[in-house]
Amino acid sequence: MSAHAGGYSADPRIRWIESLPWIVAIAAFFALPEYLSLGARILIYILYALSLDLIVGYAGIITLGHSAYFGLGAYIAGILAAKAGISDPMVQLAAAAAAGALLGISTGAIILRTKALTLLMLTLAITSVLLEIANKATTLTGGADGLSGVVVAPILGLFRFDIFGKTAYLYCLLVLLLGWWLVRKMIYSPFGTSLTGVRENSLRMHAIGAPVYWRLVLVYTLSATIAGVAGGLITQTNQFVGLNVLSFESAGELLVMLILGGVGRIYGAFVGPVAYLIAQDFLAKQFPEYWYFGIGTMLVLVVMFARGGILGILDGSLVKLRSRP
């Protein structure tokens, strides 16, 4: 937990090791040009996982419905591009963010009044409502066939989305950089510390006079906004929106990625999607049964034996190494 938990004695300066993900991302851009579309997908999922980590890892809200905000962002960007003729990527992304924020604050204000199973149930129900709308409002969303004909103009009128996915990759990388910077700032801020306070003991937070409910609504809205942006990005890079962006499986998968990387530590959201999506790309298509079996087994094992995920295991072995004489 100590790694990136923020707090009043945590040094907020960026350490050299934190440049590693960005170096790897740039290196991958030059070294693996044939995998750039997978790369862009990974970058988007990192942003999506970061948004989930904010509420699950830092604020301690358990949700199975985070795909609502991701999916809404994806559909809003897609509908603007395919139906409203608005092809500017910046406008699409801003709309996706605004939609995420709006849905985040309105649903957050409702569900955060509840706790535990009721909260979990409400997140599921809200996502199911959206999925049902997307499924039935075929004139807008294309329903089960998906929404195609998504047109994305060059970024700032200069950088065209090419068929090799170079522009898309760098564009996603930049947006992720911005998202990471924002989330990192927040985690190290007094606000971020107060969120961990709510996670650890919300009763005591009330007793020290903290407006717990409003803090949670705020972080939930922020998280939903970022998820909306990630959804907008997935539409722009795929130039297609399918119902699966809103599915329960996709929310579950995201949770798996985050757990795999490590919850409540900002770089867990980086490690998880990389490991998951690369493994999925190589294994899932050939052996779908084994893939799901593997994912399930891994989840069970992580909960039983390695609650900190990959980064938790790394941390643990580092501590052991250092403590050796």
Next chain:
Amino acid sequence: MEAFFASLVSVAFHGAALGMILYVISVGLSVTMGLMGFANLAHGVFAMAGGYVLTTAISRFGAPYPLALALAFALVAAASVVLERLLYSRLYAASDLEQVLFTIGLIFIAVAVARFIYGTLQQPVVLPDYLKGQFPLLGRDFPAYRVFIIVFSAVMVALLWFGVERTRWGAMVRATVDNRAMAQSVGINTKRLFTLTFALGSGLAGLGGGLGAEIIAIQPSYPFENLVYFLVVVSVGGLGSLRGPFVAALLIGIADTACKYWLPQYGAFPIYVATIAILLWRPSGLFGRHA
């Protein structure tokens, strides 16, 4: 008018059958959540397993329908004891998040295993002849299968309620749901109670899955697709309650059938909206113990 009345009866009847199935499957979830505080999202796995046991026993081994039903209950209950002792029991004290993740993991595993053995297609259910026809009642014909579901489930429900109200086991369950520390201090062996109750709840889910195989299709995605329904029943009904989920299951069964019949263009939308509204009005469910 007569046509409308006929469809009203039909919707109520089909809805009641679906509601009964939902209740038999979900009641175990309500009890385990209330009793052990365990968020078992993988409950649908037991129902699916019951469905596969039933269809396999009939189509592969030619077992008679009643025996196949009994097997669906017994095998699933037995398997759940192993799971409970090996895995679930280690996580009773774990956080909600860990329980949720663990049970999602179990769902993934079960989906994979089901796909591996049975493929992705829906399992056909071979019903015995006496359940295939129509059953005349008050001048109308009702499908015998659904009549059987309603009657059989009602008997099971009566047995279960009687068991919880009148037996020593039931008294211990009620005491432990109410106050676990107190129950332990008066010498209730909560460990054995948990295992037994878990097995019964899972066995009932298996039974419900088998019984309702014609209504809720048996296929690998079963635990994911129907999870929302089971959770709606439990959360709207109220955790740890027996009667709450019964009312909720019937409401949902009938509402779902009515929506599909009269408002097919909206899908399950009204159900979800109603669920959200009810949970906002009463966060602990209609019959939850805490206001």
Next chain:
Amino acid sequence: MSAALETRGLCKSFGALTVADDIDFRLEIGARHALIGPNGAGKTTFVNMLTGALPPSSGRIVLGGEDITAMAQAKRVKRGLGRTFQINALFRRLAVIDNVALAVAERRGVARRMLRAASTHADVRAESMDLLATLGLAEDAGIRILDLPYGKQRLVEIAIALGLKPRVLLLDEPAAGVPSLESYRILQVLDNLPKHIAILIIEHDMDLVFRFAQRITVLVQGEVLVEGPPEEIAKDKRVHQVYLGEQHHG
């Protein structure tokens, strides 16, 4: 002169069970006041009504001349009402300093800041460190609560409450669970608390109560049995009966 905290006719019942019956109570400014009584006398219920965790059935609560009966918990804290918990209610996986700093930041109104790092709030850090130092916890600032001995955790409880700069401090069994050999540390800390804070202590350890309090209220079955200075309470026959009776039963 109005009292620091006052209740008038405070009642609370759960169904047929009355746990607070017409309690009139006055906590003077800067008081060292103890609330004692046998188990189940309604002490914690009383504190929970004072802090706003539990709404009273009837009666009024007045803090520094202001009626706070219907006020939300967080607002009472802002008005200067602090409390500690009988069972540790700490942020277990956070460092000691963060436990205190969370309270200090809340009081200073900086806890919702998002874009400046927490550690650059030198004022919050300094105040938290000062507080820890006065309680003898300076060296433990970086340790997580999980790794802290229980006795010191009880002190962190008090530190968090002090971080709110309360005018009235309610201490709910501050020495609960602490071996009596170590409870002198708690007493030391209590003795050194700023004189202007009005303190109401609820405690079972009679040694501690009689050494600390200048005034004692005895609560029995939700009613005030007697109130007075320690010498009087020590001599009071009814108090003896209540306590001897209790000892007698086990």
